[in-house]
Amino acid sequence: MPQLRARLGFLGALAITTSGVVCLGAAGATAATSPATAPRSAFNASYDGGARVPGLVGEYLATGPNAVTNGTVIGPDYTQGTLASEAVGREAVQLTAPGQYVQFTLSGNANAVDVDYALPQGSSGSLALYVDGRKVTDLQLTSAYSYIDTPQIYGSKTRHFYDDVRVLIGRELHRGDTVRLQADANDTALPYTVNLADFYQVAAPAQQPPNSISVLSEGADPTGATDSSAAFAATIAAADARHETVWIPAGDFAIDTPLQVDRASIEGAGNWYSRVRSNEFIDNASAVPGPVNLRDFAILGDTVGRHDDSTANAINGSLGTGSVVNSLWIQNANVGLWLQYGNTGDVVKNSVILDTDADGLNLNGNATGVVVRDDFIRNTGDDGLAIWSYPAVDSHDVFAWDTVEQPNLANGIAEYGGTDNTITHDVITDSNALGSGLTISNEQFASPGFTTLAGTIDVSHDTVIRSGAMNPNWGHPMSAIQIDAYDYAISGVALNLDALNVYDTPYSVFELVSGDGTGLPITGLRITNVNIAGVGTVVFQGETQGSAYVAGVHATGVGVAGTVQDQYPPATPQFQFQLGSGNTGWSLTPTLDYFPAPAS
Structure with a gap:
């Protein structure tokens, strides 16, 4: 989700090599050979x-x-x-x-x-x-x-x-x-x-399992020429009555009317073979008991343009309790999974989400104990993965072992509010304008009902690559990792960033900001055991008041010495750093009251 504050400052075009050395310019030709340096x-x-x-x-x-x-x-x-x-x-x-x-x-x-x-x-x-x-x-x-x-x-x-x-x-x-x-x-x-x-390496298509009912038995069309919505709904009802699985064989199935599913197990022959053609496969507009288990098929949409006022997401709403979403392929939808109303103990794993017009997956409140792991997300039009504690808290949720590439508007992974959540062992690359690679924020976007950061937020063993960009609204760069007291101060929460790797950052690594421009403080932040290689400007970019404990932050290839302290509003006190042992390759001095251009 985008940031909206406008500020003046350095704004320029740049390019960066894989070694972290920044240079101006952006194009060149090559012969029929491999490039000398690869990203x-x-x-x-x-x-x-x-x-x-x-x-x-x-x-x-x-x-x-x-x-x-x-x-x-x-x-x-x-x-x-x-x-x-x-x-x-x-x-x-x-x-x-x-x-x-x-x-x-x-x-x-x-x-x-x-x-x-x-x-x-x-x-x-x-x-x-x-x-x-x-x-x-x-x-x-x-x-x-x-x-x-x-x-x-x-x-x-x-x-x-x-x-x-x-x-x-x-x-x-x-x-x-x-x-x-x-x-x-x-x-x-x-x-x-x-x-x-x-x-x-795609396995052969799976065979229909025992104790299952094929959608073909209710008249589903595997050519995709006619709408199979009614056939799918009838099969789901019949399978529920018999406590059996819904089977989607290999083929193309058009779903023109979204399905409402209280509980079901829906399984396909593999996500390269069983293809559901739909912009909105499931729409549960209130909490359902679940589980709604989904496995081994693709949802292929044809969404053109972003639809924030619509429920037209591949999987929308509640999946209930104990659901498992496993090995789906979702492409060209508005959002891959927009989970809201009620999701408890659900797992989303082993899935591919590509080319969405907005988020890849968003936990939009009322998500408790949800685990999102081993998922591959690329080319999202908003956040790749997001926790948004609106209109109720998201708590004890985990994003782990996921890869997010190429979010082209907002952040790779973002947490907006929430309690006792974990972001760990993820890889994030190539965040673009209006976003960072990783954001932990108290930006509410809507009210009332937003729940601020609380408890312990653990961010560990994550890798962030080539992330951060020039924000056109602020007129200055966003960092690879952003901590943002946007609408509310970050206080009363233990926010732990540990064992991170940050590579080839075009601007700065850590941004400490109150994005609405009111200078709200950040406290309870610990940054430890971070390996940094290749930075266009500085390691720390302070833009609001507050404090952090910093230890074991090791950096090489830092473009600009010192730390930015450019608070907004201008009378806001500088951000304070309590330094522990093991910090190398960067310094707090000199203090820069401006956003430097990347080193050339």
């Missing part, structure tokens, strides 16, 4: 975190070490509203003429690929896919779900340029095999911008 990946075995999604065997950036191209590399870039700045890695490859390509060399087995790409606005067309030099298929690409405008969100620009297309290759690929994406003579939607390719 740091979100998937790395050395990280103490990140999603372990079943079947995902590797993410290969178009400018990464496993890729070669004769196209044009764009970026790296951190300016708002550009193709390069929205890309994972802040750079991509453009194919501008027939014969240009990006080629990936596999380091392991795979049989399917998902390509993250962008086309010019209003265009669609094909792009050839070759395996070991032989053409396999034409990928069908579109810009229909891109180029979102939200004038109601102050400071936003046209954005959300990328989309995804996935395909089962039809053969087993092995280490050393090559997959080439090439603009052939009949591929005319130029230029093609290729960001990355995710390779998967």
Whole structure:
């Protein structure tokens, strides 16, 4: 969710190398070779975190070490509203003429690929896919779900340029095999911008389990030509009466009317095979008993533009108590899962959420003991994952082992209020304008009913990469990690940030702010055992009053010495730091009363 305060200050364009050294400029060309320096990946075995999604065997950036191209590399870039700045890695490859390509060399087995790409606005067309030099298929690409405008969100620009297309290759690929994406003579939607390719090892479709009822038995249409909403509803009712599972076989099923589900177990043949075509599959507009278990199918929408005034989210409302959402693939929806009214002890795991116009997943109040783990979220039009304690508290919830890439408006992971919640072992990359990689905030957005931060908020073992950007409303940069006493002071809460890794930050690492501009204080904050590598400006950016205990913060490649103390309103006291042992590579002095430009 966006910040709305306006301030004056440094505003400029910049780019940053993977070593953390910042330079001006944003584009260049390359021969058919790998780039000399590749962006740091979100998937790395050395990280103490990140999603372990079943079947995902590797993410290969178009400018990464496993890729070669004769196209044009764009970026790296951190300016708002550009193709390069929205890309994972802040750079991509453009194919501008027939014969240009990006080629990936596999380091392991795979049989399917998902390509993250962008086309010019209003265009669609094909792009050839070759395996070991032989053409396999034409990928069908579109810009229909891109180029979102939200004038109601102050400071936003046209954005959300990328989309995804996935395909089962039809053969087993092995280490050393090559997959080439090439603009052939009949591929005319130029230029093609290729960001990355995710390779998967997809199992054969599952068979219908015993004690289940197929939606085909109630007349569901597996071709997607006719609406299957009534057939699904009838199957859910019949299965509930017999305490059996609802089975979605392989096929395409149109759901034009959202389903209201008090309790059910709905299972598919696999999320590459059982495909529900719907912008809103489930809409439970009040608390349900549950459980509503969902497993092994895809929800594929065709939402165009953001709809904050609508319930048109892939899964909306209450799932009740003890529900398990496992191995879903959600794409091109307004929101993946907007959970509200009542969700207790639910688990969302092993799922992929791509290309949403707003949030990936939001716990919108009344969520207790919900665990969101091992989920992969990319290209969201708002927060990737969010805890929002409105209109009632979210408590004892956990975001763990998730990977969030490329949120193109707000934050990677955000907590707005809540009690005794945990954010741990997650990886966040490439947050864009109006957001940070990770935000802990008392911004309420709506009232009455918001519940402020309380109890103990534990943030640990998370990795934040290339996050933070120039905020067009404030006129100064947002940090990789933001602590924000926006509408209420942060007090009476133990806020622990421990064992974090922060890499390749374009501006500062920690921002301590009262985003509504009233100078509310931050207390109860402990920042310990943080490894920082590559910072454009300073480690700490103080903008409000308060205090924090800081120990074991080790930084290398810091661009600007000292600490920013630019409080707003101007009479607000400076933020105070109580330093413990083990702080290296950065300093509190000199005190900067302005936001410096990144070092060149």
